[in-house]
Amino acid sequence: MTLLPSVDSVSPILMNPKILLFAASLALIGQGPLAARTWTSADGSKTFEGELRDLSETAKTVTVLMEGGKLRTFKISLLSEEDRNFLKKEGHKILLAASDGEGDDNALQDNKIGKNLAKEGVLSKIEGESFVGHKLTKTPDYYIVYFSASW
């Protein structure tokens, strides 16, 4: 018995910023400019231009839309201290603000579903073999909720 929706069956919807689908890390890919900046490598030897597209505290990765239009995901530890501080202080705020062009605390307060899901410890996500805490980076207008169980 197949319990899971296929990726093909929902992929056109994936890019819609109004609907939260799959991992939040994928959901920002189709959006406009977020936080373009010059990023610097940890040792300071390299710099590159790119827009922040996703941030995973659990996986400790950042996704950046490069100048050529390619999305690159890499470990936060590869970035300079300044970039790491930027992500720590501003990362989630920027992603949340970009979620709908209305992103601020008020956007979440008006979002009954999102407000509940934003509570500490409510959401988790599988990382390897275990669930780890997860935070949404979007406040969508619609949510597909998939109720299921392993049995």
Added chain:
Amino acid sequence: MIHASLDQDKKAAEAWAAKEGFPWPTVMMDKLKEGGFEDYMPRAVPNYKLLSKDGKIVAEGKGEVFAKAAALTKEET
């Protein structure tokens, strides 16, 4: 998509999610009430619901949910 797990056994839920490689965020059984899903509990699984941000059920059932989501996507573009 948000996965609402109805597994009472967290280990079983974890093993299943790991095996299938679930890419979506999950609300575990013991967090469904806190997560605001108590009023949406289905009679059987699997069950899909499309909820608006204010908590209204816009569509229910896999076919209806994804058709409505596709329609909403079309309206956006």
